[in-house]
Amino acid sequence: MRTQISKNENSKGAVQANATHGLRDLFEVGLKDIYWAEKVLTKTLPKMMKNASSPELVNSLKNQLSETKEHVSRLEKIFEVTGVEATAIKCEAMGGILKETNSLIRQTDIGVVRDAGIIAADQKVKHYEIATYGTLHAFAKTLGEDKVASLLAMSLDEEKRTDAALTGIALNAINSQAHRADAITNT
Numbered sequence: 630m631r632t633q634i635s636k637n638e639n640s641k642g643a644v645q646a647n648a649t650h651g652l653r654d655l656f657e658v659g660l661k662d663i664y665w666a667e668k669v670l671t672k673t674l675p676k677m678m679k680n681a682s683s684p685e686l687v688n689s690l691k692n693q694l695s696e697t698k699e700h701v702s703r704l705e706k707i708f709e710v711t712g713v714e715a716t717a718i719k720c721e722a723m724g725g726i727l728k729e730t731n732s733l734i735r736q737t738d739i740g741v742v743r744d745a746g747i748i749a750a751d752q753k754v755k756h757y758e759i760a761t762y763g764t765l766h767a768f769a770k771t772l773g774e775d776k777v778a779s780l781l782a783m784s785l786d787e788e789k790r791t792d793a794a795l796t797g798i799a800l801n802a803i804n805s806q807a808h809r810a811d812a813i814t815n816t
């Protein structure tokens with residue numbers, strides 16, 4: 630999450646009048662940041678799905694796509710409740726993770742090894758979302774935005790459940806199959 634919007638700085642880095650000053654500003658920037666991330670994920674998940682082989686992983690990515698669309702709508706509801714303008718601010722962190730995901734897909738052949746890589750990338754996405762929703766939930770509580778806090782808690786819980794499910798898929802089969810494929814390739 631960015632703590633300051635770069636367009637609010639002049640060429641010498643001096644912060645101008647509409648910069649991030651308080652907790653509410655940080656909260657609003659955080660909402661716009663995760664809004665960008667969730668929206669981009671609705672476009673990236675189908676690509677990950679197309680590149681996955683394991684039926685369990687494909688199924689998880691499919692569920693994540695509908696969950697992510699729900700998270701976008703929930704954020705729009707939060708914008709409505711708080712009166713914050715529903716605009717997305719590019720999240721550089723999520724952009725970086727997704728760039729890494731794309732190169733990982735390019736560097737691997739379709740199969741278990743690519744699946745293991747997709748899970749690794751997807752879990753980085755989930756952990757970023759967990760950190761962001763956790764922070765925004767705490768901010769909302771402090772700001773007395775209880776309704777918003779409970780909406781954010783719903784998304785936070787869903788991200789945590791998805792992360793745990795991905796760990797299960799990796800540990801149950803994919804990592805050991807990928808390791809075996811590795812051993813075969815190296816003999």
Ligand SMILES: [Fe+2]
Nearest residue numbers: 667697700758
């Ligand atoms: Fe999400």
